[in-house]
Amino acid sequence: GAGVSQSPSNKVTEKGKDVELRCDPISGHTALYWYRQRLGQGLEFLIYFQGNSAPDKSGLPSDRFSAERTGESVSTLTIQRTQQEDSAVYLCASSLVTATGELFFGEGSRLTVL
Amino acid sequence: RKEVEQDPGPFNVPEGATVAFNCTYSNSASQSFFWYRQDCRKEPKLLMSVYSSGNEDGRFTAQLNRASQYISLLIRDSKLSDSATYLCVVNTNTGNQFYFGTGTSLTVIP
Numbered sequence: 030g031a032g033v034s035q036s037p038s039n040k041v042t043e044k045g046k047d048v049e050l051r052c053d054p055i056s057g058h059t060a061l062y063w064y065r066q067r068l069g070q071g072l073e074f075l076i077y078f079q080g081n082s083a084p085d086k087s088g089l090p091s092d093r094f095s096a097e098r099t100g101e102s103v104s105t106l107t108i109q110r111t112q113q114e115d116s117a118v119y120l121c122a123s124s125l126v127t128a129t130g131e132l133f134f135g136e137g138s139r140l141t142v143l
Numbered sequence: 144r145k146e147v148e149q150d151p152g153p154f155n156v157p158e159g160a161t162v163a164f165n166c167t168y169s170n171s172a173s174q175s176f177f178w179y180r181q182d183c184r185k186e187p188k189l190l191m192s193v194y195s196s197g198n199e200d201g202r203f204t205a206q207l208n209r210a211s212q213y214i215s216l217l218i219r220d221s222k223l224s225d226s227a228t229y230l231c232v233v234n235t236n237t238g239n240q241f242y243f244g245t246g247t248s249l250t251v252i253p
Contacts (some may be wrong), residue, residue, distance in 0.1 A: 035185075062241070071230075072230070131189045132232075133189075137186055
């Protein structure tokens with residue numbers, strides 16, 4: 030389809046392992062966001078990419094978290110040495126950068142750290 | 144102070160009722176405003192944008208009060224299918240940063 034695509038949809042891992050989550054934004058959307066949503070909680074901003082500009086990493090909770098994006102295409106969010114508190118749904122969203130641009134979300138990657 | 148604040152609820156209302164949610168934002172330079180809907184264990188989806196003059200979409204009416212820095216959503220004639228969490232979202236257009244409220248939970252009861 031033409032929506033935001035995320036993979037894997039579900040990931041169960043052991044504490045201490047590294048995980049990589051992938052987001053494929055809507056074609057032509059220059060802005061890409063990662064959010065984290067813990068069970069029953071609101072959306073927590075992690076990182077924002079806009080075209081070739083330096084990303085806004087102000088929301089990354091620790092240096093175990095990193096993200097990359099190649100141009101205006103796919104982004105990967107990597108969590109190293111996972112901890113149980115990393116368990117959450119990781120949501121990716123993309124948008125056109127306009128005055129009234131809305132965010133389009135993927136279905137999320139549900140991460141469970143045992 | 145949080146960028147966007149909402150009453151988390153829950154709001155439990157009977158079918159057919161009218162219910163209103165409010166949201167306040169802290170940055171007076173905010174430019175764009177939205178209400179998103181999030182169903183249980185699903186991703187957020189845009190419900191409606193909020194325009195300065197107020198706007199209506201069927202049973203849903205959104206209002207913006209820039210002077211008081213709050214946004215409202217009114218749902219008339221509530222349906223069971225309206226049960227969801229409603230997220231208030233504000234965009235400062237500076238760095239294109241979107242700020243989400245924690246959401247207001249609505250349950251419409253038969």
